[in-house]
Amino acid sequence: MSDVINAAVTALNEKLGSFDEGTAKFVIEDEGSIMVDGEGARAGDDEAEVTLTASRETFEGMLNGDVNPTTAFMTGKLKVDGNMGLAMKLGSALA
Template sequence: MSDVINKAVEALAGKMDGGFDGSVKFVIEGEGAIMVDGDGVRAGDDEAECTMTADTETFEAILSGDLNPTSAFMTGKLSVDGDMGTAMKLGSVLS
């Protein structure tokens, strides 16, 4: 597993304040995938209600708070496939 994925799992887990009742997969291009669901945050490539895809730089900027996920989506840096409501729920949990 890549260092980027390991660090992202740690960072996301630290931002999760309580439970999340959906399932989202973050795909970091060239690195792998991260699952966020009711069980927490982990490296994995399972089925999810929503899949978000970005490059490493965009994902790290979102995690650090330097880039708003909505802005990333609107500018084409973040793609969302699946249930947009679930994506928005996760965005509010991480903010």
């Protein structure tokens, strides 16, 4: 598992805790995938209700507050596949 994924898992667990709204997958391009659900965040590539895909830079920006998830989506830097309502809840939790 890459250092980027490890750091992202730690940051997501601090920011989100457990996410009881459903299952989500974050795909960080060229790094790997992170699953988020009621048990918290962990490295993984399981099926999810929504998949959010972004570059490392965009993802790190969303985690540290420099990048607004909605703006990233509207400008094409964040791709969403699946349950848009769940994606919006995640975006609000990250903002």
